[in-house]
Amino acid sequence: MGHRALVAYRRPDHRYDVRYSHWGGEGLSLADEISAVTPLANGAVETSLVAESVTCDRLLTDQLDPCVYEALYLVDPAADYAVDTYRVCWLEWGNDRDRGRGAIVAVDPADDRPLRNWFRAIKTALADIIEMGGLSRRAAQAYLEARVCEEYEGTVYTYGESVGDGHDGGYMPPPDRYP
Numbered sequence: 001m002g003h004r005a006l007v008a009y010r011r012p013d014h015r016y017d018v019r020y021s022h023w024g025g026e027g028l029s030l031a032d033e034i035s036a037v038t039p040l041a042n043g044a045v046e047t048s049l050v051a052e053s054v055t056c057d058r059l060l061t062d063q064l065d066p067c068v069y070e071a072l073y074l075v076d077p078a079a080d081y082a083v084d085t086y087r088v089c090w091l092e093w094g095n096d097r098d099r100g101r102g103a104i105v106a107v108d109p110a111d112d113r114p115l116r117n118w119f120r121a122i123k124t125a126l127a128d129i130i131e132m133g134g135l136s137r138r139a140a141q142a143y144l145e146a147r148v149c150e151e152y153e154g155t156v157y158t159y160g161e162s163v164g165d166g167h168d169g170g171y172m173p174p175p176d177r178y179p
Contacts, residue, residue, distance in 0.1 A: 002022040002023055002025075003022075003023050003024065003025035003026035003070050003071070004020070004021070004022060004024070004025055004068055004069045004070060004071075005020075005021045005023075005024030005025040005030065005069060005070060005071035005072065005073060006018055006019070006020060006021075006050065006059075006063060006064055006069055006071075006072050006073070007019045007020070007021055007024060007030065007034070007045045007072075007073045007075060008054075008059055008072065008073065008074050008075065009039075009075045009077060010074065010075065010076045010077065010078070011053065012078070013053070015053045015054055015055055016051075016053075016054050016055075016056065016059055016074070017049055017051070017052050017053065018049065018050045018051040018052075018054060018059060018063055019040070019045050019046050019047070019048070019049060019050060020045070020046045020048075020050050021041070021044055021045045021046065021073075022046075023044065024041075024044060024045065024071055024073065025069065025070030025071035025088075026070075027109065027112065028071055028085045028087070028107070028109035028112050029044075029109070030044060030045065030071075030073055030083070030085075031073065031083045031085045031109050032109070034073065034075055034081055034083050035081050036077075036080055036081045039075075039077070039081060050063060051063050059072075060102075060104070060155075060157040060159070061157060061158065061159060061160065061161055062159075062160075064088060064102065064104070064157075064159060065100070065102075065159050065160075066088050066089065066090040066091065066092075066100055066101070066102025066103070066159055067090050067092070067100055067102075067159075069088050070087070070088055071085065071086065071087060071088060072085075072086040072088055072104055073085055073086070074086070084106060085106070085107055085108070085109060085112075086104040086105060086106055086107065087104070087105045087107050087112060087115055087116065087119075088102055088103075088104055089102060089103045089104075089105060089119050089148055089154065090102055091103055091141055091144055091145055091148070091156070092141070093123075093127055093130070093137065093141075100158070100159050100160065101141065101145070101156065101157070101158055101159075102156070102157055102158075102159055103145065103148045103149070103154035103155060103156045103157070104154060104155050104157070105148065105152045105153070105154040105155075106153070107152075115152065118151070119148070122144065122147060123144060126140040126143065126144055127140075
């Protein structure tokens with residue numbers, strides 16, 4: 001199964017070349033392994049590109065599927081391979097994989113476990129409330145997004161919704177599936 005991560009290397013034109021790591025989402029260990037001497041973390045990051053020359057917005061909407069990836073690393077080779085680490089939070093319930101809401105939360109690898117535990121607990125509690133009919137899926141998702149933004153200054157995005165494709169940001173989650 002793996003703990004998938006995307007690793008995006010900043011280019012001089014401020015776009016990113018994106019690579020894949022099969023185990024990079026586990027414990028956010030790549031933050032310490034990526035350096036000028038080991039830019040691909042001793043083979044933990046694939047050499048082939050997933051995407052080339054993408055903007056940060058397109059990285060989120062076109063590449064970072066929150067249902068698939070657990071972490072995002074932004075690497076700046078010009079700053080001696082400084083690495084910013086982000087935990088990816090999937091803000092949906094169910095099996096919809098065409099488009100989905102996600103959030104990235106900047107996190108120090110040492111603080112990752114408390115963030116993951118907090119997110120898992122709040123999402124599980126909300127799923128139970130939805131199933132019991134206490135909240136609609138839309139209301140629970142709005143609450144979850146607000147909490148991620150307020151508590152952890154997360155950045156919410158919609159995967160599969162290209163920037164400038166005519167949408168006004170009015171994302172609608174899938175309808176409730178419970179009677």
